[in-house]
Amino acid sequence: QVQLQESGPGLVKPSETLSLTCTVSGGTVNSGTYYWSWLRQSPGRGLEWIGYIHYGGSTTYNPSLESRVTISVDTSKNQFSLKLSSVTAADTAVYYCGRDHFRWFGEISTYYLDHWGQGKLVTVSS
Amino acid sequence: DIHMSQSPSSLSASVGDRVTITCRASQSISTYLNWYQQKPGKAPKLLIFAASSLQSGVPSRFSGSGAGTDFTLTISSLQPEDFATYYCQQSYSTPRTFGGGTRVEIK
Numbered sequence: 001q002v003q004l005q006e007s008g009p010g011l012v013k014p015s016e017t018l019s020l021t022c023t024v025s026g027g028t029v030n031s032g033t034y035y036w037s038w039l040r041q042s043p044g045r046g047l048e049w050i051g052y053i054h055y056g057g058s059t060t061y062n063p064s065l066e067s068r069v070t071i072s073v074d075t076s077k078n079q080f081s082l083k084l085s086s087v088t089a090a091d092t093a094v095y096y097c098g099r100d101h102f103r104w105f106g107e108i109s110t111y112y113l114d115h116w117g118q119g120k121l122v123t124v125s126s
Numbered sequence: 127d128i129h130m131s132q133s134p135s136s137l138s139a140s141v142g143d144r145v146t147i148t149c150r151a152s153q154s155i156s157t158y159l160n161w162y163q164q165k166p167g168k169a170p171k172l173l174i175f176a177a178s179s180l181q182s183g184v185p186s187r188f189s190g191s192g193a194g195t196d197f198t199l200t201i202s203s204l205q206p207e208d209f210a211t212y213y214c215q216q217s218y219s220t221p222r223t224f225g226g227g228t229r230v231e232i233k
Contacts, residue, residue: 037222047170047213049222062221063127096169100217105176111217112160112175119169 002027004097006120013126018084022097022117029078030055035100036080037113038071042093052100053080087124094119128152128216132225138233145201147228149214154194158218161190161199165210174199204230
């Protein structure tokens with residue numbers, strides 16, 4: 001059974017960089033079928049997709065955050081990571097890592113987030 | 127970005143009721159529509175993918191329908207463990223976007 005687990009600081013100062021890591025167990029990040037994703041959730045912004053990385057290293061980011069986001073993958077550790085720079089209080093949220101599954105369904109392709117980490121609350125405050 | 131809207135934003139229902147939640151996309155997304163259930167303090171859980179396909183392990187009282195811009199999640203007979211918030215999400219394009227959620231409460 002695939003499990004994802006977020007780790008990293010729960011408190012980050014304004015203007016600094018938020019860094020989180022997602023460790024994948026029961027499966028491998030080294031697969032072309034999956035896109036390893038970061039999302040966040042806050043009362044004011046709802047569920048927000050941050051971006052994802054494919055095992056070969058190609059990334060796609062939400063344009064609203066693209067100038068501040070870096071997602072990377074470490075296949076040797078079976079982990080992927082998020083860095084969000086120049087944070088403000090507006091970046092306070094529960095951050096989730098997830099597995100976006102690409103699949104052929106008959107003649108149709110589809111994507112769905114079938115596994116999520118438990119979530120990590122990150123507060124931006126001095 | 128594709129905007130996803132859900133209605134209602136909340137509803138009250140009793141155990142055994144049939145519940146319907148709707149989701150509308152701002153442009154056609156074919157059947158690239160997923161439904162998730164979230165309980166307080168927990169991560170969202172996938173219920174339905176590709177608009178109408180039931181995720182493994184999800185009870186058959188959950189069903190989804192629709193294509194293009196209009197979609198529906200139906201719970202045929204509401205159970206106590208179904209009280210939660212439900213989200214739709216489009217996977218037609220990036221950035222992936224979610225609806226605002228529908229909170230299902232006990233009547």
